[in-house]
Amino acid sequence: MNIKHQARGGFRQVADDELLVQAETVIAAMDSNANFATPTPDLTAVGAAKDDFSAKLAVARKRSGPEETELKNQSREALAELLKQLAFYVSTTANGNLAVILSSGFQATAYPRRGRVPEQPYAVRLNDGRLSGQLTFTLPKVPGALFYEYRYGTLDEATNEPLWGEPILTTSSRDNLIAGLEEGVRYHVQVRAVNGYGRTEWSDPVSMRVR
Template sequence: MANKSKVLVNFARMKDDELMVAATTIISAMTDNVHFETPSPSLESVQVLVDDYAAKLNAARRRGAPSDTALKNEVRQPLEEALQKLGYYVNATAQGHLSTLLSSGFRSSSGISSLEVPLKIEAVKVRDGRQSGQVRLDFAPQRAARMYECVYRKQHEEAWSAHISTTSSRLNIIAPLSVGQYYEIRVRGINTHGQGDWSDIVTIMVR
């Protein structure tokens, strides 16, 4: 008898951004999904873990202190365990039915997926925000992308010292920035298959 398809439940090797994308994709796909009416654990409880992990991840990247990284790693483990339990529920409920498995947002052992690594983000535009020290970022959306990563720096600096994650291609506000300084900004798409290429760099003077 052929082996039944299953969703993959090991998240330990995923990079931080990949885990965030996977968790966000799964919650979105399973919300109001008629195939999975009683998720265990609940999607609400998993969302709490995702929000906590996202906050700790952003703090670790923003400040870079060892204590922030340790906190991020501490909250990552409960999130991985919750997603793993949710994957067991999906496998038990779907009983190897491939289209049902794929509708959960989990990756499948069959290797079949409608997604590929995102392409390079195009049409990146920056403009003044509504307040001083703000910049608005917009770009062309990609269906394959589940999340977007944006990095920015003062012009002529070598390191990309700041990072934000977003699920929207419009109305992204970057702040606080130094007034009168030129900033360089770039963005890329991310999904469970990996990270796309960075967009071309755009530059703006903050007002």
């Protein structure tokens, strides 16, 4: 993978007003942008989240009570999460092309400069999801990783080895949801970390029976 840049999707340290400006800039830049035919999430959803945050921010500044502040914070988190997902879409679609990334309205960030593949993930932990047929997995964040790939599958009785599905991308190391699983069946999960210099080995497999 010869990617050198990605869209910057972290907004934790960004001020409220700056977050609004960033959202407005991205929506305007990506609207009818031929580089991004099918934005994920949809720009309409991002726009609705931006408008909701703008309205709740105005109320919180006017009244400044704990309830208004909490509602504003919840709305901010929702908008930031959508922008993070959109930045991931831009990064994967642009495939390292800096001009394409910048055309999205997102700022670009370079890959780690140390020239090394990240360390192999470890201590992957599985938990029940909120609903039947779901699992979640969490692992310690891998330094230098830009995103993760995970795969899951059931055990092949003939070989006593898991039958792995296709790798799936995620930007988060925490609370990743795997849904649509068969109840009562034990599933095995592996994760690997990825940056501009390559992929790690798969983590040791972990397994859990779905409730």
